[in-house]
Amino acid sequence: MSDVKILESVQQFIARHHGHFIHGECVATETSERIELVNPATEHVIASIATADQQDVEKAVQSAHNAFSNAWANTSPYERGLKLNKLADLVEQHAEELAQLETLTTGKLINLSRHLEVAQSIIFLRYFAGWATKINGQTMQPSIPSMHGEKYSAYTVRQPVGVVAGIVPWNFSLMIGIWKIGSALTTGCTIVLKPSEFTTLSLLRLAELAIEAGIPAGVINVVTGKGETGQYLIDSALVKKVSFTGSVPTGIAIGQQAMKNDLTRVSLELGGKNAAAILADVNIDEILPNLLQATFVHQGQVCAAPERFFIHQSKYDEFVQKASAVVQQLKIGSPLDEMTMFGPLSNRPHFEKVKHYLDLAQRNNQVITGGNALQTTGYFVEPTLLKVQGIDDPLFLEETFGPVVDVIAFETDEELITMMNHSRFGLTASVWTNDLAKAMRLIPQIEAGSIWVNMHTFLDPAVPFGGVKASGVGREFSDA
Numbered sequence: 001m002s003d004v005k006i007l008e009s010v011q012q013f014i015a016r017h018h019g020h021f022i023h024g025e026c027v028a029t030e031t032s033e034r035i036e037l038v039n040p041a042t043e044h045v046i047a048s049i050a051t052a053d054q055q056d057v058e059k060a061v062q063s064a065h066n067a068f069s070n071a072w073a074n075t076s077p078y079e080r081g082l083k084l085n086k087l088a089d090l091v092e093q094h095a096e097e098l099a100q101l102e103t104l105t106t107g108k109l110i111n112l113s114r115h116l117e118v119a120q121s122i123i124f125l126r127y128f129a130g131w132a133t134k135i136n137g138q139t140m141q142p143s144i145p146s147m148h149g150e151k152y153s154a155y156t157v158r159q160p161v162g163v164v165a166g167i168v169p170w171n172f173s174l175m176i177g178i179w180k181i182g183s184a185l186t187t188g189c190t191i192v193l194k195p196s197e198f199t200t201l202s203l204l205r206l207a208e209l210a211i212e213a214g215i216p217a218g219v220i221n222v223v224t225g226k227g228e229t230g231q232y233l234i235d236s237a238l239v240k241k242v243s244f245t246g247s248v249p250t251g252i253a254i255g256q257q258a259m260k261n262d263l264t265r266v267s268l269e270l271g272g273k274n275a276a277a278i279l280a281d282v283n284i285d286e287i288l289p290n291l292l293q294a295t296f297v298h299q300g301q302v303c304a305a306p307e308r309f310f311i312h313q314s315k316y317d318e319f320v321q322k323a324s325a326v327v328q329q330l331k332i333g334s335p336l337d338e339m340t341m342f343g344p345l346s347n348r349p350h351f352e353k354v355k356h357y358l359d360l361a362q363r364n365n366q367v368i369t370g371g372n373a374l375q376t377t378g379y380f381v382e383p384t385l386l387k388v389q390g391i392d393d394p395l396f397l398e399e400t401f402g403p404v405v406d407v408i409a410f411e412t413d414e415e416l417i418t419m420m421n422h423s424r425f426g427l428t429a430s431v432w433t434n435d436l437a438k439a440m441r442l443i444p445q446i447e448a449g450s451i452w453v454n455m456h457t458f459l460d461p462a463v464p465f466g467g468v469k470a471s472g473v474g475r476e477f478s479d480a
């Protein structure tokens with residue numbers, strides 16, 4: 001068992017002096033504060049990135065605006081689709097390089113970076129490419145007569161809004177960046193991306209590949225930095241839409257800021273405290289592998305993953321015993337080792353946040369299995385199952401965004417629905433049962449944007465995705 005060899009191209013890219021990516025080139029910034037990027041498995045600093053100030057951001061937005069007006073908005077839909085497809089081809093050709101960059105900065109298992117982050121990003125890009133030639137308005141037949149009773153018709157035209165600000169979190173930086181690029185570019189918009197300050201490298205590399213794909217300079221710009229850089233972007237008068245993915249508090253602040261700026265359009269993909277309901281009829285052995293994989297993938301740092309398991313009383317003891325046994329067998333280790341099943345959390349602040357919840361559970365004697373941070377280098381914690389102290393327990397209510405899952409018994413369907421919906425969030429949920437009629441009765445009662453049956457955390461570009469309640473505003477993918 002050993003780590004995969006880091007490609008020379010990855011080593012060379014990491015070693016560069018990184019700036020922002022504006023109008024087709026890396027714009028070095030010598031003077032600004034730099035942010036260190038840390039490998040979460042080793043705690044070694046592997047690179048540093050620049051912090052974009054207001055001037056840098058304005059330069060990027062102006063370049064994206066010029067590219068919108070002078071080039072991209074006038075490109076034929078066919079050509080836009082071709083270029084997005086070409087970018088998908090290049091991502092495929094550079095798949096291992098991009099996967100390694102993701103693993104080095106996020107601690108994501110290398111196989112997950114390869115088969116989920118990069119491979120699915122390619123599928124999403126090609127899906128968005130296909131939309132370019134299929135975006136049409138409608139013709140309507142009004143009923144209300146004109147002044148003299150003539151018949152008339154009306155039509156709509158779908159037009160690109162202009163420059164989009166795409167603000168991206170750290171958990172799936174490449175993939176979420178690609179969601180934003182794909183939907184902006186296929187509709188004729190240009191984009192300025194602001195990746196997370198923890199995981200910036202893969203999107204800087206992607207922007208270079210976009211130039212190689214023939215996407216004109218300025219259509220995709222990348223400014224790097226923390227939240228302040230994102231605020232400058234939202235405040236820019238030339239930004240016509242903000243597409244944000246991240247936490248609820250940041251999303252609310254961004255929504256308010258965008259509204260103040262002459263109602264800049266905004267879509268918000270935010271956090272969740274997602275529920276999985278395991279009904280009385282299931283065979284626990286059959287559902288456990290898929291349920292636990294969906295739960296602990298990327299150490300639970302997946303917005304759509306479940307953090308609350310509701311188990312029918314009749315199956316509770318069996319579930320706890322069998323789930324604990326599986327969780328304890330997850331091999332924790334280096335994310336670059338293909339045999340590892342469970343890696344580190346992605347960054348120190350997040351590690352501290354998850355530790356806070358684990359300490360709380362330890363203090364109150366709530367741990368079923370796991371519950372510890374490892375006494376080793378790297379941001380490693382054990383995958384954890386917990387009991388909760390009622391539905392007002394912070395561990396029941398607050399998103400940990402980590403491998404920390406509540407296990408709760410229920411007796412009646414009414415009790416199940418009440419507890420599932422007792423949350424400010426409403427991103428995803430799942431129902432595990434062989435009783436399809438019952439599942440169909442429960443689904444409309446569950447407050448969540450996506451609800452799966454006998455699966456969880458499957459996103460597909462053809463299916464709209466987004467939250468209800470505090471989990472967000474707007475939808476991504478499909479024609480949403």
Ligand code: NAD
Nearest residue numbers: 168169170195196226227230231246247250269270271303
């Ligand atoms: P975050 O809200 O801390 O940061 C997200 C991005 O916003 C980062 O690029 C950050 O630099 C930037 N930012 C921070 N403050 C800002 C401000 N005031 N103005 C503009 N930009 C600002 O989130 P995170 O910790 O990076 O990501 C984890 C969160 O994201 C979790 O809550 C998770 O559930 C959520 N998430 C949601 C989805 C979804 O599709 N619904 C997907 C992935 C992650």
